[in-house]
Amino acid sequence: MAIRSRSVVTIADVARACGVGTMTVSRVINGKKHVSPEMVQRVEEAIARLNYQPNEAARTLKGRTSRTIGLIVPSLSDPFFSQCAHAVQQVAAEQGYMTMLFACEANRNVEAEELSQMRSRNIAGILIVPSSENSLEQLQELRRNGMPVVMIDRTFAGIDVGEVMVENIEGALRATNHLIDHGHQRILCVGYDREYNSISQRIDGFKKAVQNASLQPQYLLVNRGVAIGPRVIAALRSPKPPTAIFTLNNVTSVAVLTALKREEIRIPQQVAIIGFDDFDLASLLAVPLTAVRQPAAELGRHATRMLIDSLRVGNGTGRMPSRIVLPTELIVRQSCGCEPISRIPHSK
Amino acid sequence: MAIRSRSVVTIADVARACGVGTMTVSRVINGKKHVSPEMVQRVEEAIARLNYQPNEAARTLKGRTSRTIGLIVPSLSDPFFSQCAHAVQQVAAEQGYMTMLFACEANRNVEAEELSQMRSRNIAGILIVPSSENSLEQLQELRRNGMPVVMIDRTFAGIDVGEVMVENIEGALRATNHLIDHGHQRILCVGYDREYNSISQRIDGFKKAVQNASLQPQYLLVNRGVAIGPRVIAALRSPKPPTAIFTLNNVTSVAVLTALKREEIRIPQQVAIIGFDDFDLASLLAVPLTAVRQPAAELGRHATRMLIDSLRVGNGTGRMPSRIVLPTELIVRQSCGCEPISRIPHSK
DNA sequence: TGCCAATGTGATATCGTTCTCAAAATCGCT
DNA sequence: AGCGATTTTGAGAACGATATCACATTGGCA
Numbered sequence: 001m002a003i004r005s006r007s008v009v010t011i012a013d014v015a016r017a018c019g020v021g022t023m024t025v026s027r028v029i030n031g032k033k034h035v036s037p038e039m040v041q042r043v044e045e046a047i048a049r050l051n052y053q054p055n056e057a058a059r060t061l062k063g064r065t066s067r068t069i070g071l072i073v074p075s076l077s078d079p080f081f082s083q084c085a086h087a088v089q090q091v092a093a094e095q096g097y098m099t100m101l102f103a104c105e106a107n108r109n110v111e112a113e114e115l116s117q118m119r120s121r122n123i124a125g126i127l128i129v130p131s132s133e134n135s136l137e138q139l140q141e142l143r144r145n146g147m148p149v150v151m152i153d154r155t156f157a158g159i160d161v162g163e164v165m166v167e168n169i170e171g172a173l174r175a176t177n178h179l180i181d182h183g184h185q186r187i188l189c190v191g192y193d194r195e196y197n198s199i200s201q202r203i204d205g206f207k208k209a210v211q212n213a214s215l216q217p218q219y220l221l222v223n224r225g226v227a228i229g230p231r232v233i234a235a236l237r238s239p240k241p242p243t244a245i246f247t248l249n250n251v252t253s254v255a256v257l258t259a260l261k262r263e264e265i266r267i268p269q270q271v272a273i274i275g276f277d278d279f280d281l282a283s284l285l286a287v288p289l290t291a292v293r294q295p296a297a298e299l300g301r302h303a304t305r306m307l308i309d310s311l312r313v314g315n316g317t318g319r320m321p322s323r324i325v326l327p328t329e330l331i332v333r334q335s336c337g338c339e340p341i342s343r344i345p346h347s348k
Numbered sequence: 349m350a351i352r353s354r355s356v357v358t359i360a361d362v363a364r365a366c367g368v369g370t371m372t373v374s375r376v377i378n379g380k381k382h383v384s385p386e387m388v389q390r391v392e393e394a395i396a397r398l399n400y401q402p403n404e405a406a407r408t409l410k411g412r413t414s415r416t417i418g419l420i421v422p423s424l425s426d427p428f429f430s431q432c433a434h435a436v437q438q439v440a441a442e443q444g445y446m447t448m449l450f451a452c453e454a455n456r457n458v459e460a461e462e463l464s465q466m467r468s469r470n471i472a473g474i475l476i477v478p479s480s481e482n483s484l485e486q487l488q489e490l491r492r493n494g495m496p497v498v499m500i501d502r503t504f505a506g507i508d509v510g511e512v513m514v515e516n517i518e519g520a521l522r523a524t525n526h527l528i529d530h531g532h533q534r535i536l537c538v539g540y541d542r543e544y545n546s547i548s549q550r551i552d553g554f555k556k557a558v559q560n561a562s563l564q565p566q567y568l569l570v571n572r573g574v575a576i577g578p579r580v581i582a583a584l585r586s587p588k589p590p591t592a593i594f595t596l597n598n599v600t601s602v603a604v605l606t607a608l609k610r611e612e613i614r615i616p617q618q619v620a621i622i623g624f625d626d627f628d629l630a631s632l633l634a635v636p637l638t639a640v641r642q643p644a645a646e647l648g649r650h651a652t653r654m655l656i657d658s659l660r661v662g663n664g665t666g667r668m669p670s671r672i673v674l675p676t677e678l679i680v681r682q683s684c685g686c687e688p689i690s691r692i693p694h695s696k
Numbered sequence: 697t698g699c700c701a702a703t704g705t706g707a708t709a710t711c712g713t714t715c716t717c718a719a720a721a722t723c724g725c726t
Numbered sequence: 727a728g729c730g731a732t733t734t735t736g737a738g739a740a741c742g743a744t745a746t747c748a749c750a751t752t753g754g755c756a
Contacts, residue, residue, distance in 0.1 A: 023735070024734085026713070027735090034733060034734055055409070055470070057470050058711070061713075061742065062715080063713085068448075071449075076431070077431060083425060085424055089451050093450075100446055100447070102437065105438075121404045261631075261632060279629075280602070281627075281629045286634045360743095368706080374744060387705090402742085402743070405743090409712065410742085410743050
């Protein structure tokens with residue numbers, strides 16, 4: 001025979017304990033004006049004594065918006081996303097917001113379902129690393145209803161959301177140039193097909209660098225789900241094989257490295273490699289990987305601040321004009337053929 | 349002049365559209381009995397047409413509990429935790445629960461703050477990888493009020509929460525034995541001091557194996573915040589240096605590997621190493637790391653199921669009797685001195 | 697036929713908070 | 727002293743959903 005007693009202390013209890021009305025207590029809690037100092041003290045004492053905590057559900061119901069932001073990422077197994085999520089959660093917490101976490105596994109249905117959940121839960125705003133164009137319409141609908149939205153890492157055209165990106169073109173350009181500087185003439189760009197504009201931009205950067213050097217760009221772009229390793233090996237066994245590889249993201253780098261290891265192809269002697277997206281263990285690899293570092297945590301931080309700012313000023317229906325683009329950094333290690341030296345910060 | 353219109357459609361709107369009372373609509377939504385089939389159809393149509401979604405805040409306020417679980421992890425940068433978090437989120441979503449994510453950075457104040465947030469948000473239950481004993485009292489208080497709690501990876505005595513652990517003792521024993529089988533006589537156990545019982549158990553397993561072989565256990569246990577790399581190097585330069593190292597967790601392994609690399613100490617020739625806790629890139633390292641694999645995702649899955657089960661049956665005030673212990677697996681690679689062979693599954 | 701049970705439906709109270717508005721008290725100024 | 731302006735306070739109505747209870751309507755069965 002369970003007696004449910006969770007969170008029994010209500011604002012009314014506090015009010016009664018002080019012999020005042022609930023409104024007075026409410027005003028004290030919310031730091032409003034028009035309360036006498038002594039009253040503030042008396043109420044605060046009672047709150048502490050009774051261990052009172054406001055019921056967020058009631059507040060949300062009344063105020064129409066919870067102090068909660070939703071974060072949708074494709075997955076947490078990719079350190080890029082988990083670092084980003086981590087930063088989001090931290091900044092949000094600092095600002096008094098909770099983070100509702102969603103990992104959609106790049107599944108459009110899941111993403112859609114999650115967005116719909118957001119609506120019913122009076123989420124204050126949405127941070128999303130969008131996985132597919134399919135949710136676009138739903139996001140637009142949410143925007144129309146005044147929901148602030150910030151896209152991280154990737155964006156889609158035609159929707160007025162906040163955007164926090166990295167300098168993909170410049171980063172890819174810089175990386176490719178580095179390979180060219182090493183004397184490579186046949187460079188293979190490996191990754192998933194132009195799913196997102198971030199990937200597109202990286203491909204564009206690669207192309208630009210290669211063409212600037214009057215070389216022929218080579219591509220190996222596959223669809224999600226296709227094993228990329230064997231394709232790379234095949235390319236390396238073709239008549240005029242690439243002497244260097246530029247991988248478009250984290251998972252691609254790992255896939256390629258794994259394949260190269262299995263086939264015992266030596267880096268950088270037989271093939272050099274630079275990856276877009278750095279990761280913690282890159283320096284401990286058999287051949288430490290030269291990589292374009294994306295400031296994952298920074299991305300998350302900026303996005304969260306942007307979102308919360310727009311929450312504060314506007315009532316949500318305002319536009320989301322902002323766009324932040326963060327620089328990348330080329331971390332030179334040995335997979336490109338360099339002796340390990342230094343970091344080359346990247347600026348325009 | 350913004351007109352706020354978010355989520356205007358209420359249950360009353362649906363009721364009006366059907367010319368019925370709100371209770372009828374509510375009954376349809378919640379699949380209760382006592383509604384005629386035609387009415388169900390009519391209401392469901394209206395719901396779809398109006399794109400109605402129930403307001404969770406209102407439901408929570410009335411029902412006293414939200415369909416939301418809280419997850420507290422020390423950090424997301426450790427892949428062990430992020431994999432775990434990922435699994436939690438997935439299982440929860442399948443069961444219709446949302447996941448509120450918290451990363452406490454092993455900061456006791458943050459953890460406390462987060463727990464108190466949980467209370468005010470009518471969280472249905474808590475999953476926690478506890479960071480310190482400090483929150484124990486608070487957790488106990490929550491338990492007393494009927495909040496289901498499941499601890500993951502670590503537990504503390506004297507509190508009746510659900511527990512999902514791995515076989516730490518057996519895993520450490522197995523790993524240490526493997527080193528002993530390689531002929532090592534002086535094995536150093538490296539890690540952070542007995543902060544958690546999971547670490548304690550690993551140390552116990554190590555000790556047991558070493559003593560079974562009539563060897564002297566050697567320890568290098570530091571407090572959090574102390575750089576572990578230099579200490580290891582110092583130990584290796586002592587008169588009778590260890591010939592093998594057993595690291596107690598992920599971050600320790602990485603710290604040690606980094607130090608060994610910097611000092612150009614060769615693995616496994618100069619020192620062999622086995623780590624507790626495997627990670628994705630372990631096989632791509634300069635010397636692929638032999639490690640005890642913990643089923644991080646499984647841990648998260650089991651914990652989530654346990655929590656949600658206890659949510660369903662009890663009204664929360666029941667006891668949380670369960671304890672699940674999952675097996676580990678020794679992944680043999682080359683850092684132990686083996687040629688790369690196979691996985692040795694671990695069973696009692 | 698009469699009566700109890702089961703079914704379908706809606707009016708109303710309630711959850712805990714904040715908003716609106718009005719009343720009371722205080723102050724400043726002519 | 728008089729009067730408007732300001733501060734301090736509280737009563738009551740929301741917010742949107744569900745629980746409770748009451749009221750019809752049906753059906754089964756003696």
